Amino acid sequence: MHRETILFLLVVIIMGNSLMTAALDPKPTEQANLPQRPVLQPKETVPVTGNYVLKDPTGTSCIKLSMGVEYVVIEKKKPSYFNLDPTTTKTTGRCADKESVLSLAFLGKGGDLNLTFEKEGNLTYVSKITGHLAPGKGMKNYSGVIEHEKLFPTAAGRSLKCYSQTEFHLSENLRVKIVSLQFQAFKLTNGNFGEEVECRADFIQKIIPIIFGATVVGLLLIAVLSFLIIRDHHRQAGYDRI
Known part of the structure; x- marks a missing residue:
């Protein structure tokens, strides 16, 4: 009888220790499921480009998007970053x-x-961008929005391609930078991008060197013509004196 009692007590003690160990040391799967929060970085790095597809209830793609995103938090005029x-x-x-x-x-x-895409006739564009960043417990949350816009206008059935970095000021303390952007909304063929359209920022970056070069050439031509005119004038003035 005493042996059975001792064995019972030992079982109770062992089970109690096991339960306490499990409570104090969660399993790896439980740790992996614990919520994580963004960690702000003091230095800026190039964000990784991600591919995102949104499908309707029938499984048809209505938005296809490829881009890299960087959040910029401004506190006391000092920026911090999260990719x-x-x-x-x-x-x-x-x-x-x-x-x-x-x-x-x-x-x-x-x-x-969150990106809101609108279709107006044969034109598609981004009309609204909202962002939210919650770095963690005890830290300030950041939110912002821009709306009633016509960003990245593109003809339906075509995809917009933009290598240039685009920055949006969502609020006083929150900005979002988008890089390596390509998207298409509403009309995709078999879930694939259609004919690419160059964004305005890329076009401007290409045209500026051309304009600058043309301006320099124009100024050089004006200088050469002015020199020739002045030289000819001096020659003619010399002939009159003779």
Whole structure:
């Protein structure tokens, strides 16, 4: 009888120790599921380009987007940075005939980026961008929005390609930079990008050197012509005196 009691007590003690160990030391899968938050960095780096696709309930792609995203937080005139990681980003949203919304949520409840695409006749564009960043417990959250815009206008059935960096000031303390952008909304053929259209920023970057070169050549021609005119004038003046 005493032996059975001792064995029972030993079992109770062993089980109690196991439960305490499990409570104090969660399993790796439980640790992996713990919510994470963005970590702001003091230095700027080039964000990784991610590919994001939004499909309607029938499985048809209504938005296809490729881009790199960097959040810039301004506090006391000092910037901090956070780059969107495609591997920890979830794509959601809604598809409609004239307005579709692509939502990118990342790192648990660490933040999101929402792009609203509108279709007006044969033209598609981004009309609204909202951003939210929650760096972590005890830290300030940042939110902002720009709306009623016609950003990146593109003909329906074509994709817009933009190598240039584009920066949006969503609020006093929050900015979003987008790099290596390519997107198409509403009308995709078999889920693929259509004919590429160059964005305005890339066009301007190409045309500025041409304008600068043409201006320099024009100034040189003016200088040469002025020199020739002045020289001829002096010659004619010399002939008159003789």
